[in-house]
Amino acid sequence: MPGQPAFPGVVLRHGFECSTAEAGVKADGRALRLIALALAALAVPGEALAAASPWARTPEAAVRLVSASEAVGDLDRLRLGLEFELAPGWKTYWRSPGEGGLPPALDWTGSGNLGPASLYWPAPARFTILGIDSVGYEDRLLLPMDVEVPEPGEPVRARLRVDYLTCSDICVPQSADLALSLPAGPAQPSAQAFAIARWRGRAPPPAPAAGRAELVGQGDAAALQVALPGIEAEDIFIEAGGLAAFGRPAPVPGGLSVPVSWAKDGPEGLLGRELVATVTGGGEAMEQRLRVALAAESASYGIAVILALALAGGLILNLMPCVLPVLGVKLMHFAGLGGAGRGRARAEFLAVAAGIVFSFWLLAGAAVGAAEAGMAVGWGVQFQQPVFLAAMLCLLLLFAANLWGVFEIPAPRFAGGLRGGPFLTGMFATLLATPCSAPFVGTAVGFALTRGPLEIALIFTALGLGLALPYLGVAAFPGLAAALPKPGRWTVRLRFFLGLALAGTAAWLLTVLAAQLGWLAASAALAAAALPAALLAA
Template sequence: MTPLYKFAAASLLAAFLPLAQAAGPVVVTDHVRSELLVHAPDGVQAGKTLWLGLAIDHQPHWHTYWKNPGDSGLATTLAWKLPAGFKAGDIAWPTPKKLPLGPLTNYGYENKLLLPVPVQVPAGFSGGELKIGLHAEWLVCKEVCLPESGDFELTVPANATVAGHRALFDATRAATPAALEGASATARVEGNALAIDVRGLPAAPPGEVQYFAEDIGVIDYAAKVEQQWADGTLRLKVPLSPQRSESPAVLNAVLVAPGQPAGWTVSIPVEGAWPALGSASPAPAAMPAAPAASILPAAPPAAGTSFMLSLLFAFLGGALLNLMPCVFPVLSLKIFSLVQHREERARAVAGGAAYTAGVVLSFVALAGLLLALRAGGAELGWGFQLQSPLFVAGLAALFTLIGLNLAGVFEFGGVLPGALAGYRAKNPLVDDALSGALAVAVASPCTAPFMGAALGVALTEPAPQALAIFAVLGLGMAAPYLAVALVPALGRLLPRPGAWMVRFKVLMAFPMFATVVWLLWVLGQQTSIDAMAGVAGVLVALAFACWALGTPAQSRRTRVAFAAAGLVVLAGAVHLAWPLLKAEPAQVQATASGQWAPWSVEAVGQARAAGKPVFIDFTAAWCITCQFNKRTVLSDAQLLKDFGTKNVVLLRADWTRRDPAITQQLAQLGRSGVPVYVLFGPNDSQPPQVLSEVLTVEQVRTALGKI
């Protein structure tokens, strides 16, 4: 059985790797068609400018964003891969349009869009084939917002002229704002607005002038701009944002007048002093968000947790992690291993040490990957790997293999290559270390008491301190097993090995299969019932393949035929299920349930603006603790009545799929994983109450009594 851990570790690692696919000039999603374009009517010449561009064709009613997205959204980003010496400039952004959404206003684009970029060709370029690569990321929105990305590649043949998209590049150039010669502008703060004087316009605008601010976090995008024309001067009164976060010395904006769709760019020096900034934080522009007033304030507990205290919390949280339901399947495997070596003290100690090393190193490796992805701009938190349907499907396959192995359907020793089987025989401690890695993989959906605050601090510390906290977390998780291995008195509490272990081994297959059922349910929540059924079919095919590989056969030909049949069935099932694993993010699937409404920063802001308390359940389908609390404490009829009596707005933030907006809100609360339960009072005078991960009705009632 134990060689399975080697296969398990490889499977878990493979689940993190993206599917390799050939890149081309076009990427099509359900909402946009994007294409990498080149414009070089005179060819690619040394010392000249080459124009590249990303053309985005939106589905009706969908939009992407300008460089300042407005109240919410995310600007499209382009990361170029060019030959040495080629230098890409900034995007020449066309003039956007205003996109009102309730009380918010965004800046963006609909229908057909081109984002052109000038590229300076080096003086030493001697011609030849030119290979261009691009990684683009954009946020596309309708009623919901979906982060999308694409990798593009294009090759320009040597000495070729490329002008097939001249009309689109020319039309975009005509729609791009330009500086107005001879014009000047100044601004000053008057109360809660900017008074802007623009001089040098060719004539009085025939209608309303639109003001598009390039500076983020300064103006109220949705407020009406008052305007007046007198003595050749256009005066604009632009309301400031109540949550203003910047005080620029020079404002940059685009002015668009009727009949001038491209508009003019203006730089506006601010005369005099700005008033002091308010205490509210600005809404993050990285993801769809509400105005800053609805951003959750940071929770005091994690913010005040010292590094040494975080280490203590990490150790306690790791130890308590063994009591979380997600760890039970691997817990049974480890107990079985301890019983096996009860009479071999030296082997038990070595196995305990190897298991501890596997747990600690796996926590550090997973933390290192998380920190690296966050450093690259990804909004991720603890348990991020389970937000991938591919990883969940891989984990379901892994537990199916473990269950089949325990049930005696097949033995890896009979199918492993001789060299690998020999290596395993010489290095039995590798199995213990890999069992530690498996324990970390299945434990990551859980957050135990003390653990949430420690992880919240870890993700705000420099990498060495953060990795130290994760290492101590792993040490805490492994500590009970290491103690049993090191202390003879504890080891003697275990039953003696005997014939009963054969039946117990088969019995342990059923917790594995139960885990598979749970993982399939998680997959259904993340994707669709079709994807869940497709993966279930893959698991049936996997079981058939294992049976075929494990069935004794007298002739080599029969064994090969059985093995080939099993692998063909498995490959066919994977081929059919693979397309079904593409899923909509959790925001699309969030629906109201009884008294609960889907979470959004807008909903939080509206409730608090109305003076209502807010209770938020940060949850995920793959978090068993979350689901237990949801079906017990948070479904308690009397507690729901208490919420109603206090007029509390109940919101549920579903983190089953990656949602950077929820990740940001968890970070504001000093947390990096779920479950998290937070209660806000009716006004800002009361700090938010972050409740324990192990929730009780009395705990919630106590919190309600404080508001």
């Protein structure tokens, strides 16, 4: 009959047909393949052969690892996601959790053909847990990430240990071991691809240009006034790299006022730094970089007052612990001039002062260059670099060994006939003074870094003159040096105790280095730093 198949059988979709027997065989084949896949899945406990790992469940939350593709294909980066489901009333935390909480910690140890991961954090919300202001998520979170594939086209084996914190009326730490494997083959979208893309779209995009935040008030009353023209901002989350914490913002005309609840170097230590702010409002979010400046009303007293503060701050730096070993070197120069003529004493101390001021000019030039390049700079930032710390450790050990008489290094001569020793002493004083924060120094440096090259040069010159004032005082009254007794047994004892001061400062630098790299790496750096002194003593 027209329109019917020539043989009775089964009519399939899309116009294909086969006999009942053939359909049965194909059905049996599909069943066998499904059974084989199920057996393979059972053969690898806890590992998913699909694009999602099994859920790791606790009474407070569940978490799993998902992929946006069913296979690797020729991709050099995979889109994965860490999916959380939180029980009612329970919350987990953002990358900067606020005054309490911990962000999720990810460990990919044991993974194969998988490189570093870049996370895309969706915009968070603010909440209060146990009376503490915190930042994070509730109900559900999918944390998208791009993960490098070192060998595209080869299978991927993902092993992820995730440690995270869940809080309600109490806080419960959680740990989960997640695993999934993606085979080689076409990278077809998975069932989770849409969810990963949707949550990735919730990550705040960067603003087209950097913004500005002004510091107002002092001490506990300090706050950042963030200008957000044309934006209906409801909340703002500011990240300062562990240098400060911020409270709940309050609306002000044209933006938000954010209280500084804690600052490592005081609120003035934020001046000139670049912070990252996530701004939310109206269901939308953006990421804004903020350069911190002194508010106009706070800076209205003018450059003259700032220069006076810089001069006073530089003078006070002479009393800070960082400069203690340099004070020792100064005293050795002072003692070495005992009984010498006034002219020689004046020349020696003027050379030290010149070394200090010259070093501050170098710092001013570096600050101008960094500001022009759009980099965030601050007072003592070099002490955050392990290589610099290791170099300073070596230098201090060399100075201590020299004072103890292990070896002698003749002082060079340069700079138009000035003795190199005192000039280098001044440069060394500046180098060790930079990690110290004395009164007025933070305000002066912060003000300088938010102004132009001329203001930067003037303020750094004032700081240098302040640090050099004791030497300039002795240069003005050289009889102080000439009145000391000639070098003798008392200077030997003085050298010993000053060497101890230098060694103590080296020990302090070692603890700073250990806090950054761990004691094993710090011990290796100590051995390397001591090697030059040992070679010179041999």
